[in-house]
Amino acid sequence: MNFLKPLGATGLQVSALGLGTVKFGRNSGVKYPTAFDLPDDNAVRNLLAIARELRINVLDTAPAYGSSEQRIGQLLTNRHDWVLVSKVGEEFDGTHSLFDFSATHTRASIERSLQRLRTDVLDLVLIHSNGDDEKILQHSDCVQTLRDLQQQGLVRAIGMSVKTEIGGVLAAELLDAVMVTYNLQQQDQVAVAKAHALGKGILVKKGLMSGHVQATTSDTTQDLVSQSMEMVLGNAAIHTMIVGTLNAAHLRRNVELALAALAKQS
DSSP: OOSSSEEESOOEESSSSSOOOOOHHHHHSSOOOOOOOOOOOOHHHHHHHHHHHOOEEEEOOOTTSSHHHHHHHHHHOOGSSSSSEEEEEEEESSSSSSESSSHHHHHHHHHHHHHHOSSSSSEEEEEEESSSHHHHHHHSSSHHHHHHHHHHTTTEEEEEEEHHHHHHHHHHSSSEEEEESSSOOOOOHHHHHHHHHOOOOOEESSTTTTTTTTGOOHHHHHHHHHHHHHHTSSSSTOEEEEESSSHHHHHHHHHHHHHHHHHHOO
């Protein structure tokens, strides 16, 4: 059983569970089952410390996650212990999402993320799709601009958080990594199979259905979370599953269930 895996051919080692950080900086226009207040700085510091104690090393953020990037930059210690994943393409104005995949915006977004996260390199940058995966990949300047930034050493690896299965296949062909939806209700299996065949990095989003699996009660919840972990992490092709939480007990329990799922796989 190995909690750390190589993320395809990127050279990055990632934990089986990554910490999603939407809730660090945004609580409006989100699809979680219950409302929540943004955590204070001490709560974020504590959660980050617990994550590292549990051997989680992946932090997933984005410009569209409100103040998430800024807060991580301010509160994160031991930067080189972490794999920082951010995104380009989507902005959130407090009410609506806005999308821009131009070369100018892509470059400016990366430069801003570097400043906010207080780092000189982003480990992985994902294109934050608006649903037009193929159009973005084939007819925008986003991919080439990210490759240029990669060559300049500002980005280690590039990928896409896709919204269509065909987009996942195309992203696997063109990029270093792909983030797909994979849960009890939806599995982008074709994209995962393609990425695996090509030796690309595979990240999973919405593995617990944006918290809806955990919104049910007690024993049912535990069973569904266990089933979700076993389905996702039981697939040896998948490298990391991004799960967001502000609850330290949930984080510890998620890691316990992830380790159990990995033990069954091995």
